[in-house]
Amino acid sequence: MDSDRFRRLLDAPGPFASVYFDDSHDTHDAEAQLELKWRAVREGLENQGAGRAVVDAIGDAVLNLRPPIGRSGRAVVASADGVVINEHLARPAATTIVRVSELPYLVPILEYSFDHPDYLLVVVDHSGADITTHIGGTLRSETVDGGGQPVHHAAGAETAGYGDPQLRSDEAARKNVRAVADRVGELVDDKGIDVIFVVGEVRSRSDLLSTLPERLRDRAVALEAGARHSGHDFGEVEDAIEAEFVNRQLRTIDAAAERFTAELGRQSGLAAEGLDAVCSALRQGAVETLIVGDLGDATVVADEGLTTIAPNENVLSEQGAATAKTLRADEALPLFAISVGASLLHAGERVAPADGVGAVLRYAPTLH
Numbered sequence: 001m002d003s004d005r006f007r008r009l010l011d012a013p014g015p016f017a018s019v020y021f022d023d024s025h026d027t028h029d030a031e032a033q034l035e036l037k038w039r040a041v042r043e044g045l046e047n048q049g050a051g052r053a054v055v056d057a058i059g060d061a062v063l064n065l066r067p068p069i070g071r072s073g074r075a076v077v078a079s080a081d082g083v084v085i086n087e088h089l090a091r092p093a094a095t096t097i098v099r100v101s102e103l104p105y106l107v108p109i110l111e112y113s114f115d116h117p118d119y120l121l122v123v124v125d126h127s128g129a130d131i132t133t134h135i136g137g138t139l140r141s142e143t144v145d146g147g148g149q150p151v152h153h154a155a156g157a158e159t160a161g162y163g164d165p166q167l168r169s170d171e172a173a174r175k176n177v178r179a180v181a182d183r184v185g186e187l188v189d190d191k192g193i194d195v196i197f198v199v200g201e202v203r204s205r206s207d208l209l210s211t212l213p214e215r216l217r218d219r220a221v222a223l224e225a226g227a228r229h230s231g232h233d234f235g236e237v238e239d240a241i242e243a244e245f246v247n248r249q250l251r252t253i254d255a256a257a258e259r260f261t262a263e264l265g266r267q268s269g270l271a272a273e274g275l276d277a278v279c280s281a282l283r284q285g286a287v288e289t290l291i292v293g294d295l296g297d298a299t300v301v302a303d304e305g306l307t308t309i310a311p312n313e314n315v316l317s318e319q320g321a322a323t324a325k326t327l328r329a330d331e332a333l334p335l336f337a338i339s340v341g342a343s344l345l346h347a348g349e350r351v352a353p354a355d356g357v358g359a360v361l362r363y364a365p366t367l368h
Contacts, residue, residue: 001110001249001345002117003338009104010339012079017050018105019058020112022092023074037096038062044098054078061086073112077104089113090246103331107292110334110346114249117194120187121237122180124200124208126173129180135191144183145176173207181211188216196220197241256289256343257350260360269364273353275300275311275329282309282336283319286365290337293347295356298329309336333357 009016021037024030038059045055061076061083073089084104089112099105121132128145187193196212196219198205205222212220223240263271272281279300281287301316302309304324309332310316313323334344347353 001114001343003342003344006085006106006334006338006344009077009079009084009335012084012104013081014102015050015080015100016102016104017045017048017054017058017076017078018097018099018101019045019062019074019076020089020093020097020108021074022072022096023088024071024092034063040096041098044096045100048098048100050100051080054080054082057082073108075109075113077106079104085109087113090242101328101331102325103327103335105328105331106334106344107295107330107346110292110344111348114246116245118191119195119197119241120184120193121197121199121241122184122208124177124180124198125204126176126207128176129183129200129208131180131183131187133187133191133193135193142183144180174211177204177207177211180208181213184208185213185216188219194219195244197237197244198222199225199237253345253348253350256291256345256360257347260289260291260351260353260358263360264358270361271358272361272365273358274355275357276315278333278355278357278359279309279311279315281359281361281365282333282340282342284365285340286361286363287337287340287342287359288362289343289345289360290333291345291347291351291353291358291360292330292334293351293353293356293358295328295330295333298355299326300329300332301326302332306335309333329357 019041021041023034027033041062042055042059045058058076058078062074065086065088071091073092075085075087075089076083077085089109091112093108093112097105097108118133118135121134123130128143130141130143132139132141184196188196196216198208198220200208209217209220209222221244223237225237225240260271264273272278275298278287278290300309300311301313301323302325303316303321306325308316308319308321310319316323337344342359347356347358351358
């Protein structure tokens with residue numbers, strides 16, 4: 001998971017309140033259930049000493065986010081200044097989690113969520129397209145009309161060759177598709193879009209995909225979810241997009257797990273496992289992907305400014321730093337990984353690193 005989505009946490013002031021609960025909206029009394037769940041969460045926050053302003057901010061976030069469709073989990077993380085993260089998860093955590101601590105707790109997001117990269121949704125036919133940009137959770141839509149007419153073949157046309165209506169309609173359709181491809185290219189370049197989803201009847205989709213510049217074709221994904229102006233269910237389109245993102249993340253997780261296992265096996269120095277080795281790699285900025293498993297109640301220590309981390313006071317002292325904070329490892333390690341620009345990955349059932357933590361490294365660091 002790309003850690004950039006969490007970087008705003010680095011500048012947010014603690015303490016943090018981290019809340020995870022089942023936010024499914026699949027029963028007739030879902031709204032009443034949400035109210036009951038919030039009461040339990042609020043009690044947990046108050047019992048752990050969360051401030052009134054933080055509790056109120058989380059309550060507003062919990063009760064006012066647009067409801068999900070079907071099964072879902074919810075993640076809300078708030079700093080002393082207010083809510084920083086408020087999002088639905090692909091599935092709910094096994095139990096409700098309420099934690100008030102010096103650092104945010106992000107592991108459930110790694111386990112139950114997936115990346116939402118910016119993307120374009122292009123609903124195309126041979127007369128043009130409706131294009132929606134999804135950037136940072138904000139949606140903007142526009143319609144592209146290439147101006148080519150007519151795009152439908154005349155039934156029973158009796159002329160051929162010069163002035164053939166079929167030739168004119170084919171060229172009009174190509175003109176419109178080129179206009180759509182040009183606009184897609186402009187938006188991708190201007191907005192830094194990662195993925196292009198294309199919806200439409202088969203020929204319209206294939207014509208647009210073949211017309212896109214070659215540099216964009218590997219970003220384009222055709223969705224078989226209806227055609228433009230067909231009245232198709234956009235819930236179906238959203239489900240198809242979510243499924244594609246989930247599949248992409250699973251492929252990324254599999255690749256990282258395979259690389260971690262392989263580098264450990266060949267003892268290349270490009271993988272580390274255990275608190276000692278991972279803390280050392282984090283201190284040196286060598287971590288490319290942090291792999292978090294079951295860390296239990298393990299702790300690490302850090303200096304006052306949270307610039308140096310170590311598994312214990314002796315190691316921290318060797319780094320010339322005095323121990324000022326004892327922190328939960330499952331909170332501190334992900335945050336330090338974010339600070340060095342590392343990706344974050346939940347181990348799941350794919351790998352089981354020592355001490356519940358491992359890392360794929362950018363380079364072989366100096367041994368700690």
